[in-house]
Amino acid sequence: MIPPDRVVLHLAVESYEEHLNAAFPSGDFIIFRGIALSSGQTESCCAGFPFSIRFSRSHLIHNVAFSRYIVFLCAYRRWTLKRIMDGGETVVVTGFGPFRQFLVNPSWKAAQGLKLVGLGEGIGVHIKEVPVSYVKLNHLLHVCVPKFAVHLGIARGSRVIILEQTGKNSGYSDKDVCGFCPESRCCVQAGPEKLDSAVNMKPISKQFRRAGMDVIYSRDAGRYLCDFAYYCSLYHGQRRAALIHIPVSGSLASADRLVPLLRALIQAMLQQLDGPSETA
Structure with missing residues (x-):
């Protein structure tokens, strides 16, 4: 050939x-x-x-x-x-590109780690490094709509994993790495102000906390590129998306602890999507 x-x-x-x-x-x-x-x-x-x-x-x-x-x-x-996006059990995991002092973003390292360990038999994993840019990110997320998207972002100052429930459409006034922010300050013109993931993050966070894991639930993703990416995926992907903020310091930031926990969290999300609806 x-x-x-x-x-x-x-x-x-x-x-x-x-x-x-x-x-x-x-x-x-x-x-x-x-x-x-x-x-x-x-x-x-x-x-x-x-x-x-x-x-x-x-x-x-x-x-x-x-x-x-x-x-x-x-x-x-x-x-x-x-073909990847149309795959029945393919999960797309994104991590962000260089940002401030991070020449290699910890979220991208985590995505690479997930690719290595996989998500279990019969579940494909496709990883993508996404730029810290509103314009480029919006174009990419509008074109690429997977069956389930997991966005990884960093939470500076946090020592726990944060499961974000909600993406917000407006209030984006902080500039990206290119010095740009949307003139409209929103993700999608005339879109809903808030969108929740089809995954109920609260019972998952409770389940892992009971097991002694440092996982918390949040409805405020910060109105920066992580929140922007999350809302766009929720809007274009029928709410089949997740945003997980990971720590950049503390023992949980090490790959040997972080990657297995992320793997278990995503598996729990997939089980919930495939099963009966959860209530908080």
């Missing part, structure tokens, strides 16, 4: 659309929409898969061939992502 970076995939072009996306505040871009067709070299793995790819106008002008051919890797990545 020809390597993905060497193969081109033919497109049945549906439309061109001039588009100025919030993720690209300056410049002139074109959305290239199409249906993937087999080129004969791809073994039809992407055939029939609809997707859109954004190109700058100048790039298209200087690369006329791209108006009919798109590098296979672009299509392949989107097809793979869609």
Whole structure:
């Protein structure tokens, strides 16, 4: 089989659309929409898969061939992502990228640890490092809607794990790592002010506290990027999402204690989603 970076995939072009996306505040871009067709070299793995790819106008002008051919890797990545997101028991776990003094964010380290240990037989784990950026994060979460999303964030000053129940839509006035905050100060225009996870976090936190674990319940995720990501996932993903704030200091911050506890917490959430509804 020809390597993905060497193969081109033919497109049945549906439309061109001039588009100025919030993720690209300056410049002139074109959305290239199409249906993937087999080129004969791809073994039809992407055939029939609809997707859109954004190109700058100048790039298209200087690369006329791209108006009919798109590098296979672009299509392949989107097809793979869609296959992951449509997987029956796949959990997507996100950790944040560099933030302030953290060149490697502890939440991303925790996500990597979960990938290594897994969540049990028959449950796939896909991890993603997400930027501490409102614009990039909003675009990513709008496009990628998994069956269940678990967002990991850091809670500076805390020595316990915090299970967040609620995502808030408005009040985002603190700037991200790019020095930006939403002009509207909200996640989704005209969206509900608050959204709760389909998972009832209170009985889970009680269960783990009774077992002597440092886990608490919260309805205030802080109105920063963690809260922003959580609300967007709840809004776009039918409330099948969780936000877990992890400590960055204390004994629980060590990977050998943190990762097994996170694994058990997520397993409890999945069991609740698959079982009868819980009451607080």
